[in-house]
Amino acid sequence: xxxxxxxxxxxxxxxxxxxxxxxxxxxxxxxxxxxxxxxxxxxxxxxxxxxxxxxxxxxxxxxxxxxxxxxxxxxxxxxxxxxxxxxxxxxxxxxxxxxxxxxxxxxxxxxxxxxxxxxxxxxxxxxxxxxxxxxxxxxxxxxxxxxxxxxxxxxxxxxxxxxxxxxxxxxxxxxxxxxxxxxxxxxxxxxxxxxxxxxxxxxxxxxxxxxxxxxxxxxxxxxxxxxxxxxxxxxxxxxxxxxxxxxxxxxxxxxxxxxxxxxxxxxxxxxxxxxxxxxxxxxxxxxxxxxxxxxxxxxxxxxxxxxxxxxxxxxxxxxxxxxxxxxxxxxxxxxxxxxxxxxxxxxxxxxxxxxxxxxxxxxxxxxxxxxxxxxxxxxxxxxxxxxxxxxxxxxxxxxxxxxxxxxxxxxxxxxxxxxxxxxxxxxxxxxxxxxxxxxxxxxxxxx
Amino acid sequence: xxxxxxxxxxxxxxxxxxxxxxxxxxxxxxxxxxxxxxxxxxxxxxxxxxxxxxxxxxxxxxxxxxxxxxxxxxxxxxxxxxxxxxxxxxxxxxxxxxxxxxxxxxxxxxxxxxxxxxxxxxxxxxxxxxxxxxxxxxxxxxxxxxxxxxxxxxxxxxxxxxxxxxxxxxxxxxxxxxxxxxxxxxxxxxxxxxxxxxxxxxxxxxxxxxxxxxxxxxxxxxxxxxxxxxxxxxxxxxxxxxxxxxxxxxxxxxxxxxxxxxxxxxxxxxxxxxxxxxxxxxxxxxxxxxxxxxxxxxxxxxxxxxxxxxxxxxxxxxxxxxxxxxxxxxxxxxxxxxxxxxxxxxxxxxxxxxxxxxxxxxxx
Numbered sequence: 145x146x147x148x149x150x151x152x153x154x155x156x157x158x159x160x161x162x163x164x165x166x167x168x169x170x171x172x173x174x175x176x177x178x179x180x181x182x183x184x185x186x187x188x189x190x191x192x193x194x195x196x197x198x199x200x201x202x203x204x205x206x207x208x209x210x211x212x213x214x215x216x217x218x219x220x221x222x223x224x225x226x227x228x229x230x231x232x233x234x235x236x237x238x239x240x241x242x243x244x245x246x247x248x249x250x251x252x253x254x255x256x257x258x259x260x261x262x263x264x265x266x267x268x269x270x271x272x273x274x275x276x277x278x279x280x281x282x283x284x285x286x287x288x289x290x291x292x293x294x295x296x297x298x299x300x301x302x303x304x305x306x307x308x309x310x311x312x313x314x315x316x317x318x319x320x321x322x323x324x325x326x327x328x329x330x331x332x333x334x335x336x337x338x339x340x341x342x343x344x345x346x347x348x349x350x351x352x353x354x355x356x357x358x359x360x361x362x363x364x365x366x367x368x369x370x371x372x373x374x375x376x377x378x379x380x381x382x383x384x385x386x387x388x389x390x391x392x393x394x395x396x397x398x399x400x401x402x403x404x405x406x407x408x409x410x411x412x413x414x415x416x417x418x419x420x421x422x423x424x425x426x427x428x429x430x431x432x433x434x435x436x437x438x439x440x441x442x443x444x445x446x447x448x449x450x451x452x453x454x455x456x457x458x459x460x461x462x463x464x465x466x467x468x469x470x471x472x473x474x475x476x477x478x479x480x481x482x483x484x485x486x487x488x489x490x491x492x493x494x495x496x497x498x499x500x501x502x503x504x505x506x507x508x509x510x511x512x513x514x515x516x517x518x519x520x521x522x523x524x525x526x527x528x529x530x531x532x533x534x535x536x537x538x539x540x541x542x543x544x545x546x547x548x549x550x551x552x553x554x555x556x557x558x559x560x561x562x563x564x565x566x567x568x569x570x571x572x573x574x575x576x577x578x579x580x581x582x583x584x585x586x587x588x589x590x591x
Numbered sequence: 592x593x594x595x596x597x598x599x600x601x602x603x604x605x606x607x608x609x610x611x612x613x614x615x616x617x618x619x620x621x622x623x624x625x626x627x628x629x630x631x632x633x634x635x636x637x638x639x640x641x642x643x644x645x646x647x648x649x650x651x652x653x654x655x656x657x658x659x660x661x662x663x664x665x666x667x668x669x670x671x672x673x674x675x676x677x678x679x680x681x682x683x684x685x686x687x688x689x690x691x692x693x694x695x696x697x698x699x700x701x702x703x704x705x706x707x708x709x710x711x712x713x714x715x716x717x718x719x720x721x722x723x724x725x726x727x728x729x730x731x732x733x734x735x736x737x738x739x740x741x742x743x744x745x746x747x748x749x750x751x752x753x754x755x756x757x758x759x760x761x762x763x764x765x766x767x768x769x770x771x772x773x774x775x776x777x778x779x780x781x782x783x784x785x786x787x788x789x790x791x792x793x794x795x796x797x798x799x800x801x802x803x804x805x806x807x808x809x810x811x812x813x814x815x816x817x818x819x820x821x822x823x824x825x826x827x828x829x830x831x832x833x834x835x836x837x838x839x840x841x842x843x844x845x846x847x848x849x850x851x852x853x854x855x856x857x858x859x860x861x862x863x864x865x866x867x868x869x870x871x872x873x874x875x876x877x878x879x880x881x882x883x884x885x886x887x888x889x890x891x892x893x894x895x896x897x898x899x900x901x902x903x904x905x906x907x908x909x910x911x912x913x914x915x916x917x918x919x920x921x922x923x924x925x926x927x928x929x930x931x932x933x934x935x936x937x938x939x940x941x942x943x944x945x946x947x948x949x950x951x952x953x954x955x
Contacts, residue, residue, distance in 0.1 A: 146685075147598050147688055147689055147692055148689055148693055148766075149692070151765060151766070152695075214709050217666075218669070218709070219702065219706075222699070225699055225701065226699060228680075228688055228691055229691050229692045229695045232598070232684075232691075235688065236684045236688065237603055239677065239684065240605070240606055240681060241603055243606050243607065243681050243923075244606070244923055244927050244929065245926065246673075247674065247933075248929065248930050248934075250670070250674050250677070251933045251934050252933075253673065254667070254671070255940045255944075257663075257666045257670050258941055258944050259944055261659070261663050262944055262947070265659055265805075268952070270949070271952060274947040274948075274950035277943075281940055281943065308603060309602075314923050314925065314926045315925070315926075475602070478603065479602045480602075498596070502758070
């Protein structure tokens, strides 16, 4: 609403964000875990006078730290670029609320860049302990960036005591109910990803000295093992979720329940595999097993992210802004253009001039012409016509009356859908348009 | 254009008083330009070294030492870009996001372009470290990638100041074209690219003088190459600036030079850029650390003034649709103080890093 509409054929904006974000979070969290692993391994190697392990770390520091770091940083910017074109109103609200949190994170990014380059390019040029101290600074700064961004992401699901327009809302928003459990979950997953990634690297290096292989793999196991703590932490997170999100996870949204189950199972399997490896002193991990551990770590974090994103529906910011960009009636005091109360009175198209055909105004449109613009304004944020989350197959065989009934009761019948944000006439126009879409895919004659 | 097409400012109001936001934005933008200039200028020297490796073996050898500082400049430059990007969203998010969507496919292309530049520079660095010849194609492609990023950003900035052009552009291209339908686009882009090269020459010389180039023998050659680049391109930069000034519509030029608008800052920028040319030429003749530093200081002053002028021009351009002064301000002083504390801690951490990086090898 308000803004020009970005149309990505087939994929849709949501899929674009998901694609970049999955890659980014995976790389970024791996990078944080790997930073701790390298710092710890180097400290032990210095303490034990272990030149072989230091040589391994030196050889692969660039591969473990620098390459993922650059990809992680740039794709992080990519996530922001994508959300700003797909949902500018939500991006704007988050930026205006959390600008100083992001600015603080920016300071940490600068420390990260300086430390990672110094770390990689000063091997054997400076005293080993000084070199190791640089690794700890990098790891610490990286982890703090996770803490800050997690505060913003968890706010979107549990805004807690924050109320739009009320002064002093920054702290309750950042330190929201989900902040602590998800910070700990993300930290544990980051450590597990770091451990799994290094395990794969070690498995791929056939000519690595057995002693180095053993030390690094043992450390990787120790970093993976605590991931089981995500189980009780997930329970804590569940307890502070909004009631609607809890019902999703209790069977209201079967796909989310499946992903939650996947996540829980992978936490257990990952921790168990590390425990068994440590118990059997199995430090010669095959490439297949290492890949499997990496995949499990990927599934564990992916499930966590999927559940977090899914549980937020129909909101993009819980109890403030729906995924359509329309704000809840309670925000009428701050949002004078695209608040639900307002768009229901004035029409969604009054707040979405970019959805109109070129040269047309709302007054020009009749019932039939208004369908596609209403679809673009009210549905396009999540749905495509024929691609990802496509509407056309969903409405196959629908009559206008059926569509109208569903639009009338949209968020009662489907709690993940926001309420229809428009006038009765717009609803009728959309119902007819959806029925037409359904007819177009039907083989045979008229309904 | 109907004002309906211009989104309203964010409903949560400004979390910072406008003057502070504008100051911080201009300051961090100037630092961002300096660092990205270092990456662009350093890459241009890498290209020259690759192209002339038979005629200038000394330059080719010096080029081998330039990879790490160029990568560092690009990393730091990209990171420093986050701050002005944050603040421009806070101050002008409604027009910025609109321009981003109108150029969506290009806008989203910035990240892959920068990642490509990074990995090409890693390729150059690795070839250099292995003492293998560096092909000209890699630095040339880096310059193409970064030049495209500049072209996208210039287009985005220009479009964010032209709401009158939005509707036609949107319906004609749907986010798939760059906005180049403005007489000032080409001179703006030329001004930006020449500026990056001029700044980059100075930053490369600073990097060599400051020890970022590890090979001691390479340092004077890098300094000489950087200052030569700066001397030539800074003259062209100023010429492009004059051309740009002549090409903007008369009412915009008058507004730009008006005493109650950007005028004083525009003159400061002009004076600082002229000083950059002079100091770069002087430093090229006698490249002492102080002279190179003076050229860098003049350059930074010029960029800061330019960033501020740019902000005033933007305000004037969008004033028919919205005024910053009309947006409610809900300053977040507490979080701002925490940010300042974090900034202080970050500076301490950076100082600690410099201290650690100088720890002699034998000393624990």
